[in-house]
Amino acid sequence: xKKILLxxxxxxxxxxxxxxxxxxxxxxxxxxxxxxxxGPADLAPLFPMAIIMQEVSADRWIDIPDPVRDIYRMWRxxxxxxxxxxxxxxxTPARIFFKYEGVSPAGSHKPNTAVPQAYYNAAxxxxxxxxxxxxxxxxxxxxxxxALFDVEVFVYMVRISYDQKPYRRALMETxxxxxxxxxxDRTNFGRSVLQRDPTSPGSLGIAIxxxxxxxxxxxxxxxxxxxxxxxxxxxxxxIGLEAVKQMEIAEAYPDVVIGCVGGGSNYAGLAxxxxxxxxxxxxxxxxxxxxxPAACPTLTRGVYAYDFGDTAGMGPVVPMHTLGHNFxxxxxxxxxxxxxxxxxxxCTLVRLGIVEPRAYxxxxxxxxxxxxxxxxxxxxxxEPAHALRAVAEEAQAAKEAGEARTxxxxxxxxxHFDMSAYDAYFAGRLEDVALPQERIDSALxxxxxxxxxxx
Amino acid sequence: xKKILLxxxxxxxxxxxxxxxxxxxxxxxxxxxxxxxxGPADLAPLFPMAIIMQEVSADRWIDIPDPVRDIYRMWRxxxxxxxxxxxxxxxTPARIFFKYEGVSPAGSHKPNTAVPQAYYNAAxxxxxxxxxxxxxxxxxxxxxxxALFDVEVFVYMVRISYDQKPYRRALMETxxxxxxxxxxDRTNFGRSVLQRDPTSPGSLGIAIxxxxxxxxxxxxxxxxxxxxxxxxxxxxxxIGLEAVKQMEIAEAYPDVVIGCVGGGSNYAGLAxxxxxxxxxxxxxxxxxxxxxPAACPTLTRGVYAYDFGDTAGMGPVVPMHTLGHNFxxxxxxxxxxxxxxxxxxxCTLVRLGIVEPRAYxxxxxxxxxxxxxxxxxxxxxxEPAHALRAVAEEAQAAKEAGEARTxxxxxxxxxHFDMSAYDAYFAGRLEDVALPQERIDSALxxxxxxxxxxx
Numbered sequence: 048x049k050k051i052l053l054x055x056x057x058x059x060x061x062x063x064x065x066x067x068x069x070x071x072x073x074x075x076x077x078x079x080x081x082x083x084x085x086g087p088a089d090l091a092p093l094f095p096m097a098i099i100m101q102e103v104s105a106d107r108w109i110d111i112p113d114p115v116r117d118i119y120r121m122w123r124x125x126x127x128x129x130x131x132x133x134x135x136x137x138x139t140p141a142r143i144f145f146k147y148e149g150v151s152p153a154g155s156h157k158p159n160t161a162v163p164q165a166y167y168n169a170a171x172x173x174x175x176x177x178x179x180x181x182x183x184x185x186x187x188x189x190x191x192x193x194a195l196f197d198v199e200v201f202v203y204m205v206r207i208s209y210d211q212k213p214y215r216r217a218l219m220e221t222x223x224x225x226x227x228x229x230x231x232d233r234t235n236f237g238r239s240v241l242q243r244d245p246t247s248p249g250s251l252g253i254a255i256x257x258x259x260x261x262x263x264x265x266x267x268x269x270x271x272x273x274x275x276x277x278x279x280x281x282x283x284x285x286i287g288l289e290a291v292k293q294m295e296i297a298e299a300y301p302d303v304v305i306g307c308v309g310g311g312s313n314y315a316g317l318a319x320x321x322x323x324x325x326x327x328x329x330x331x332x333x334x335x336x337x338x339x340p341a342a343c344p345t346l347t348r349g350v351y352a353y354d355f356g357d358t359a360g361m362g363p364v365v366p367m368h369t370l371g372h373n374f375x376x377x378x379x380x381x382x383x384x385x386x387x388x389x390x391x392x393x394c395t396l397v398r399l400g401i402v403e404p405r406a407y408x409x410x411x412x413x414x415x416x417x418x419x420x421x422x423x424x425x426x427x428x429x430e431p432a433h434a435l436r437a438v439a440e441e442a443q444a445a446k447e448a449g450e451a452r453t454x455x456x457x458x459x460x461x462x463h464f465d466m467s468a469y470d471a472y473f474a475g476r477l478e479d480v481a482l483p484q485e486r487i488d489s490a491l492x493x494x495x496x497x498x499x500x501x502x
Numbered sequence: 503x504k505k506i507l508l509x510x511x512x513x514x515x516x517x518x519x520x521x522x523x524x525x526x527x528x529x530x531x532x533x534x535x536x537x538x539x540x541g542p543a544d545l546a547p548l549f550p551m552a553i554i555m556q557e558v559s560a561d562r563w564i565d566i567p568d569p570v571r572d573i574y575r576m577w578r579x580x581x582x583x584x585x586x587x588x589x590x591x592x593x594t595p596a597r598i599f600f601k602y603e604g605v606s607p608a609g610s611h612k613p614n615t616a617v618p619q620a621y622y623n624a625a626x627x628x629x630x631x632x633x634x635x636x637x638x639x640x641x642x643x644x645x646x647x648x649a650l651f652d653v654e655v656f657v658y659m660v661r662i663s664y665d666q667k668p669y670r671r672a673l674m675e676t677x678x679x680x681x682x683x684x685x686x687d688r689t690n691f692g693r694s695v696l697q698r699d700p701t702s703p704g705s706l707g708i709a710i711x712x713x714x715x716x717x718x719x720x721x722x723x724x725x726x727x728x729x730x731x732x733x734x735x736x737x738x739x740x741i742g743l744e745a746v747k748q749m750e751i752a753e754a755y756p757d758v759v760i761g762c763v764g765g766g767s768n769y770a771g772l773a774x775x776x777x778x779x780x781x782x783x784x785x786x787x788x789x790x791x792x793x794x795p796a797a798c799p800t801l802t803r804g805v806y807a808y809d810f811g812d813t814a815g816m817g818p819v820v821p822m823h824t825l826g827h828n829f830x831x832x833x834x835x836x837x838x839x840x841x842x843x844x845x846x847x848x849c850t851l852v853r854l855g856i857v858e859p860r861a862y863x864x865x866x867x868x869x870x871x872x873x874x875x876x877x878x879x880x881x882x883x884x885e886p887a888h889a890l891r892a893v894a895e896e897a898q899a900a901k902e903a904g905e906a907r908t909x910x911x912x913x914x915x916x917x918h919f920d921m922s923a924y925d926a927y928f929a930g931r932l933e934d935v936a937l938p939q940e941r942i943d944s945a946l947x948x949x950x951x952x953x954x955x956x957x
Contacts, residue, residue, distance in 0.1 A: 050575055055505065120505055121583075121879055128576075132650075150605060152879035154918070194876040195587075214921030221875050221924050420676050421649040424576055424607040463609070463918035466669030469676050 049131065051144075051293040053124035058116060059288040061108040062281045065319045065392055068107065068326050070399055073277075073391050077353060077364035082497055085363055092263050093270040095171040098164065101278040109281060112170075115163045118195055122151045122158075123285065127293035132422040139442035140451045142299060145458045146290050146317055149425060155383075155460030156313045157188030157273055160282035164271045165192035175199040175268040177261040179229065179254030182208055182382025183215025184460065185273030190224035201268075203229040203257045206249035208382065215464055229254040236260050236359045250375050251386060252358030259361045274310025275356065275365070275390045283316025290455065291320050301455035303334040303441050307433040308346060308404070309383045311337075311390035313459035314434075321455075322401065335402040336441065337393070338433040340384045340412075342482055343376035345369060346397055346404030349487070353497035354388060364495055368394045371490030377480060379409050380468035381429040383460075387490070407436045408479040413472040415439050416462070428460040429468050504586065506748045508579035513571060516563040518739040520774045520847055521732060523562065523781050525854060528732075528846050529955070531818035532808060537952055540818055547718050548725040550626040553619065556733040564736060567625075570618045573650055577606045577613075578740065582748035587877040594897035595906045597754060600913045601745050601772055604880060610838075610915030611768045612643030612728055615737035619726045620647035630654040630723040632716040634684065634709030637663055637837025638670025639915065640728030645679035656723075658684035658712045661704035663837065670919055684709040691715050691814045705830050706841060707813030714816045729765025730811065730820070730845050738771025745910065746775050756910035758789040758896050762888040763801060763859070764838045766792075766845035768914035769889075776910075777856065790857040791896065792848070793888040795839045795867075797937055798831035800824060801852050801859030804942070808952035809843055819950055823849045826945030832935060834864050835923035836884040838915075842945070860892055863934040867891045868927040871917070883915040884923050 066073065075084035087099045094102070101109060111119075130143040137143075148156040168176060176198055180186030186202040193200035202224050209216060209228035216226050229249045230237040234257045240247050247253075255272070262270035273279060294300055304321050306314030314337055324330040339346055345368045354369040356362045369388040370376075376385045389397075396402040409429070416432035418439075419425070427435060438456050445452040462469065471477050521528065530539035542554045549557075556564060566574070585598040592598075603611040623631060631653055635641025641657040648655035657679050664671060664683035671681050684704045685692040689712045695702050702708075710727070717725035728734060749755055759776050761769030769792055779785040794801055800823045809824040811817045824843040825831075831840045844852075851857040864884070871887035873894075874880070882890060893911050900907040917924065926932050 050510065052507075052510065055507065118879075152881065191879060195879065213925055217921045217925040217928065218881065220928055221872055221881060223876050417676055421678050424573075424646060424650065426607065426673065426676060461918075463916075464921075466672045466919075470668055470672040473672065473675055 049129035051127040063284040074366040097167040137442040141445035149461035153188040161188040161192035165196040169196040177258040190219040190222035200224040203254040234260045255357035256359030274312040280315040286316040287320035302452040306457040308337040311393040317457040338437040341406040344406040347406045374490035383430040428462040504584035506582040514743040529821040552622040592897040596900035604916035608643040616643040616647035620651040624651040632713040645674040645677035655679040658709040689715045710812035711814030729767040735770040741771040742775035757907040761912040763792040766848040772912040793892040796861040799861040802861045829945035838885040883917040
């Protein structure tokens, strides 16, 4: 157990924007109604101008505002650990390092973007944000950030989570947010869903549609989201920029960089500064492994196409790996990995063979989470448990090759609010069900009428 | 928000033992059967010799073993924060600093002693520990420590908590501990309780008796406890020793040091190094405020007497403020503050007027916990919420006096596993019931037949 800390004055003062370094440009977002490229004005009802500019910026470095850095300092720089006890348990010559984002007040990497989003909205006079949340991690991060910048937060929480996870709701309320079970009767789209199915359990896609509708129709309210889009990934690069310095202190450089992927933000946050090193040719051989759940295998079994980000088709149409915006994954416990698409920039890196995706069943992931807790002490969330599964594979590969490879992984959050999942795991109640291809095919039949992309 | 960090090489290498500095010696522990003073041999079935020697040591400084410091480094030194946002919300000229122990893997200060206890037992060849837990904080800390030193941990968990808090149980199991609902049919005492009342909800006193019985009757098993006794408070002084250095960096010295008190270990841990400064005359005017729940007012309404630490009367008889070993407090949510007695050294400081105890109702404490979460971001556990209530009082007093007093408080743990309490608070379901004197009197009628102590 070796901890590598940075001092506060080593907190990065800029985020890294990968867009200008990508080998090929991202396709533009399309307007959901016209399917024509969107301009900044189209996004103005949803986002503050500072964020819209970041979304399409061609600048490699973007300054982190001082008030955001002041809040980051509550828990940043986060520690990087050498996991020598895990190495021993895995009986591997590999050296394993993990970056631990669970030290934030909300318990995950999500505040890295929630804080600047609340800040930029407040700076432009917006005092109310609407958002969605599935398992509750993003909603609680934005509730936390809203409390600090005096911005009201309204959270559409997927009904099944609202009913099953009252503690996540209570956490958001403690930070002052209002939380409603989605679908609600507050929005046109919510009402239309309830009319068809009064007992709808909701879905992330529905909740996004409700939050977008509220922001689009209320002058005083903007929308905020926690993954997928460029500005979110940008904000998360504070993780990787710190990790670069910490690996230097450790006198090591990763042979492989690993993380779990839902929308892609925690993985991009850690990986992109190292991807930049590969793209520039300074470290051309680093490998990048993205771990996703077999129940929601966007990168391994999705298609690369333009698709809606939300169920109602009210938000931008985005080029990405997708299982179809109507795909509803099985109720696995890694709630943060149950999104039907992925960040466009990450999809580009997958298509180019720079990032290698792998899909895992949840029991094998929980087995690694338990091994981690018993060796390294910290209790992983179900999402980074997927990344730990990939770590175990890479550690085994290093052993077979007889090489002391260096592995770097993002432990993106703790599992304190996910003990029911551990409980189910120990009781043998966690299901590993194969995902039939028909379910993917039927969801993919409903893609928007945009010409197919080359994949 | 200002964070004061220490580097790893500033981690203390010695614990501070207050015993030689106390203005009057502590009375000895008495054997539960003979009521005669106990010697080291009497304690040998329960504890390793290194811990027995620490329990009665007259040395002011005791070295922290390197393997313990290696584990401490997973989360220590812990941060000290200047709570400037809370100061503003309280509209006070006071400067408020909080030491944050919630960064440990188990989420509280408890691992500070669980780790050395597991270490010393392992070092003397003991590979199995029995202990009790109420709400689960101590049990999870020892489960964590046991995992790291390859020591099996068996936890007697109060049945009502076992049934109501399955997630704390799952946490202990994740770290590899075995957990049973107490009273069990594993021990003579447990069976006797079940015979009288097959549906007994259990109590901390019963669970202690079961764990002590198991340790006393099994050759391979020792006992471990999480508060009250001297060696536990000794281990916790790592908190205050760090805080002394951090206050120096902040160029401040506390006018008042605040913490919550169940058995007394987190408060003593922070306060004793500052108490030493007062006793030595170097800082003679520092005040010390101990916050306890009105539902279990040991220091404010208990008597100072020799009493059993456990219900069955199997453990040592200890001189302390007590509500009687049969006192069962109302089921308030601050599970860590529901013990009938207090640490003897802390009781001595209360009797001498050095530590001032105050009792609070739970709703007023939760109100402060919510204010804290919305200003300083971190979510306090229900126990340190009591300390925050005292902080608010002291901040108000400073305002009335027009003085920029310096307040230091121990935020001993987070509330991630206590969201049901926050939920109940927001729903108006938290009860504040006055404790009738008759309940205290009737429990105090059953003290062991030891001559009364002067109080």
